[in-house]
Amino acid sequence: MxxxxxxxxxxxxxxxxxxxxxxxxxxxxxxxxxxxxxxxxxxxxxxxxxxxxxxxxxxxxxxxxxxxxxxxxxxxxxxxxAEVSCDVTARKNKIVVVSSDRMGTGNDELGKVLMKGFLFAVSQLDELPQTILFYNGGATLTAEGSDSLEDLKGMEAQGVEIRTCGTCLDYYGLKEKLAVGTVTNMYSIVETMAAADVVLRP
CATH class of the missing domain: 3.30.110.40 (TusA-like domain)
Structure with missing residues (x-):
């Protein structure tokens, strides 16, 4: 090494x-x-x-x-x-909004597998999002026991803001089990979405 x-x-x-x-x-x-x-x-x-x-x-x-x-x-x-470059504008104001612990409708088990794959794919983008917002069922993905914690922590280490709805964490009894990112509120969620250039939704 x-x-x-x-x-x-x-x-x-x-x-x-x-x-x-x-x-x-x-x-x-x-x-x-x-x-x-x-x-x-x-x-x-x-x-x-x-x-x-x-x-x-x-x-x-x-x-x-x-x-x-x-x-x-x-x-x-x-x-x-390999190119030596200084790309200080690599990450535009692109955000990801996750409102469920599963992706799509039909089969819930498949939906959870797809969501894990989606978040992994986001972590592999050349241009990472500025922020990922989690609310409602999506709040469970940032708490202890989530299969996506490693991918989310990796993105956070590269400067991606991981924010989870505090009301949602309270509802699911997960406020003390948040394992990555910070707690946010609905005003901040709306403000972040309104200011985004691109919003990705699984």
């Missing part, structure tokens, strides 16, 4: 350091990049994916993030061609 300290570095330095580390790796292994802002997380993540790696990120503290790039063999050409 190669560890890269890019704390305090302005773009494109974290991306340049990450690319050099990937080239030094010269094969299978892990490059771990420490950065101090969400934009750097996005840019290093983009580089890692363009290089053919599997990328995860984690918020380790206030203003502290770690991006891990897992590489396989034979990716040298992809690494060389």
């Amino acid at each position: 190669i560890q890269v300290n890019a704390m305090g570095d302005a773009c494109p330095i974290p991306v340049i350091k990450a690319k050099k580390a990937l080239q030094e790796l010269g094969g299978a292994g892990v490059v771990e990049v420490q950065v101090d802002n969400e934009i750097a997380v996005q840019n290093v993540t983009k580089l890692g994916r363009e290089s053919g790696g599997e990328v995860t990120s984690e918020k380790t503290g206030e203003g502290a993030y770690v991006v891990r790039i897992q590489m396989g063999e034979g990716k040298e050409e992809q690494i060389a061609q």
Whole structure:
């Protein structure tokens, strides 16, 4: 494993350091990049994916993030061609609104499988949403026991705001079991939806 300290570095330095580390790796292994802002997380993540790696990120503290790039063999050409860029506008005001713990109508069990797949797919977008809002049955997806917590926490680590309706958590008895994101209210939900450029609904 190669560890890269890019704390305090302005773009494109974290991306340049990450690319050099990937080239030094010269094969299978892990490059771990420490950065101090969400934009750097996005840019290093983009580089890692363009290089053919599997990328995860984690918020380790206030203003502290770690991006891990897992590489396989034979990716040298992809690494060389990966673009070093500073895309500070990568995430437009795009939000996702989740009002149920299942997707579509018909079979409830299938609907839950589809919802898990939907949230995973959102986490893999090149341009992540700015905010994901959860209300009514969707509130259960941010609480303990949810199958989507790993995907949601991964997006939160990259700067996505995860907000869940407080009234809904109270109704389902989950206020003390919220496992990711913050509690919000209906005024804030309406305000966020009204200001969005794009609203995605499963």
